[in-house]
Amino acid sequence: MSRIIHLNMPPRPYGMHAKLHWEQSTCKVKPAGAMYTNWLEKRLYQGVFYKINLFNKGISEEMLATYYGRDLLTQNQIAEIQNEKLREFLKYCNDNSPYYHKQIQEHSVNLRAEDMFAELRKIPSISKMEITRNLESIFSREYVGRKGLIAKFTGGSTGTPLEIWGNHDDYRENNVIIARQRRWVNWVGGMKTMTLFGGSVDLPSSLRRITKRVLINDTILNIMDRSNTDFSSIVAVIRKKTPHALIAYFSILKELSQVCECEKRPLSGINVAIACAEPIEERARRHAEQWLNAPIYFQYGTRETGTFAQECRAQNGYHYAQDIIFCEVLDDDDNPCEFGNLVITWFANKVVPLVRYKIGDSASIVTEACACGLPYHRIDRIEGRMASMIITPDNRRITSLIFPHLLKDYDWIIEYQAEQTAKDHIVIRIRTNRKSSISDALEDIKKKFNELLGRDICLEFKINEDFLKVPTGKHLYFVSHLNSIPGCTE
Numbered sequence: 001m002s003r004i005i006h007l008n009m010p011p012r013p014y015g016m017h018a019k020l021h022w023e024q025s026t027c028k029v030k031p032a033g034a035m036y037t038n039w040l041e042k043r044l045y046q047g048v049f050y051k052i053n054l055f056n057k058g059i060s061e062e063m064l065a066t067y068y069g070r071d072l073l074t075q076n077q078i079a080e081i082q083n084e085k086l087r088e089f090l091k092y093c094n095d096n097s098p099y100y101h102k103q104i105q106e107h108s109v110n111l112r113a114e115d116m117f118a119e120l121r122k123i124p125s126i127s128k129m130e131i132t133r134n135l136e137s138i139f140s141r142e143y144v145g146r147k148g149l150i151a152k153f154t155g156g157s158t159g160t161p162l163e164i165w166g167n168h169d170d171y172r173e174n175n176v177i178i179a180r181q182r183r184w185v186n187w188v189g190g191m192k193t194m195t196l197f198g199g200s201v202d203l204p205s206s207l208r209r210i211t212k213r214v215l216i217n218d219t220i221l222n223i224m225d226r227s228n229t230d231f232s233s234i235v236a237v238i239r240k241k242t243p244h245a246l247i248a249y250f251s252i253l254k255e256l257s258q259v260c261e262c263e264k265r266p267l268s269g270i271n272v273a274i275a276c277a278e279p280i281e282e283r284a285r286r287h288a289e290q291w292l293n294a295p296i297y298f299q300y301g302t303r304e305t306g307t308f309a310q311e312c313r314a315q316n317g318y319h320y321a322q323d324i325i326f327c328e329v330l331d332d333d334d335n336p337c338e339f340g341n342l343v344i345t346w347f348a349n350k351v352v353p354l355v356r357y358k359i360g361d362s363a364s365i366v367t368e369a370c371a372c373g374l375p376y377h378r379i380d381r382i383e384g385r386m387a388s389m390i391i392t393p394d395n396r397r398i399t400s401l402i403f404p405h406l407l408k409d410y411d412w413i414i415e416y417q418a419e420q421t422a423k424d425h426i427v428i429r430i431r432t433n434r435k436s437s438i439s440d441a442l443e444d445i446k447k448k449f450n451e452l453l454g455r456d457i458c459l460e461f462k463i464n465e466d467f468l469k470v471p472t473g474k475h476l477y478f479v480s481h482l483n484s485i486p487g488c489t490e
């Protein structure tokens with residue numbers, strides 16, 4: 001990732017120690033009245049209500065301690081846990097899922113082998129379409145006709161919709177994983193939080209929202225209730241309620257930061273912001289962090305699996321929960337590769353087991369140790385697969401990653417968004433503070449772009465004009481009218 005230098009505010013340094021320093025240097029002195037609120041937050045919400053909430057979900061203190069404790073293990077110890085969980089899971093599939101029983105037998109998978117990862121590689125990956133086609137035989141016999149199963153739908157933003165089933169067991173495990181991940185970035189259950197979501201899928205019922213407000217100090221705002229552009233009133237609510245944490249789609253955090261910039265007044269009192277469901281655009285993150293006055297950490301997951309990966313304080317890739325999932329990166333022929341299809345085997349859901357399931361995103365996996373000291377491998381460079389592709393007039397598909405790649409060197413660009421309106425036409429909207437002429441630089445961008453994509457695509461620049469709004473928070477820097485709107489999750 002490149003380091004972006006901003007003109008009007010000091011850049012935030014990377015790395016653990018640098019980050020701590022940054023946090024200290026931007027730390028606010030709390031007003032006296034806040035002391036009571038802090039006492040209430042710590043004793044009542046963090047100490048009592050949050051625990052009741054977890055208990056209510058069937059999560060015991062022991063379970064939490066086990067999962068939290070894994071943060072302190074070595075990479076090898078985590079890999080051993082993953083290996084054994086994988087063995088257990090494949091045994092379960094062999095015994096209960098007719099589809100996987102056949103696969104395991106056909107490909108001579110040895111369930112007693114030492115290295116289960118090598119055994120897993122014998123089983124071919126499976127796409128959303130193949131799951132839909134074989135759902136009945138993949139479905140665990142243990143759960144046929146059982147009550148209390150939970151449907152998990154994906155909207156198909158990666159191209160193909162999918163419907164699978166799970167139950168409370170996988171939800172419970174997922175909740176523990178989310179709690180663990182958020183601890184990495186100093187979010188504590190019971191912390192005064194404001195969650196901003198829109199769309200019926202993401203919103204709990206109004207009763208659950210009230211319960212959350214009372215039990216875990218989390219106010220949920222439905223941004224769909226307001227007009228999509230009225231982010232200034234949301235900023236006013238945030239200033240009034242003074243939450244210590246914000247959780248939202250990144251595009252919403254970005255809108256909020258733009259309001260703050262217009263008002264020339266950063267937010268104050270927010271310790272952490274957690275961004276959901278979108279690919280990272282580093283430049284926009286740095287800009288939003290400055291105006292929200294808080295570090296922003298991205299989390300990653302899908303509708304069907306829940307959130308299973310998140311950035312740590314080093315903000316350098318998403319550590320994934322190796323104790324519930326195994327991630328691989330494969331090319332179209334199922335060979336391991338550096339950047340390619342993200343393929344997961346998820347141990348937590350036994351109702352419809354997913355073995356080497358192609359999520360629909362592209363990514364890479366980083367196995368080197370992270371500066372933060374967590375033992376979990378990292379997923380990096382996540383790209384929504386289908387719709388994040390530029391389609392050229394001669395029907396080549398080229399990743400939209402070329403935009404961050406091309407534009408990273410121009411520090412006068414605060415933010416940009418590319419829109420492919422036709423195969424031979426791309427609009428690039430740029431927000432900038434630069435008063436002096438930028439025409440030479442634009443010519444330069446055009447030249448580099450044409451070298452990569454060919455001369456028959458026309459590039460049109462729009463400077464300081466409104467960006468396209470994507471209210472469901474699905475996309476950041478590239479919108480294509482040639483295929484569905486992309487997202488890193490569904």
Ligand SMILES: [Zn+2]
Pocket residue numbers: 312313314319370371372373374
């Ligand atoms: Zn880390």
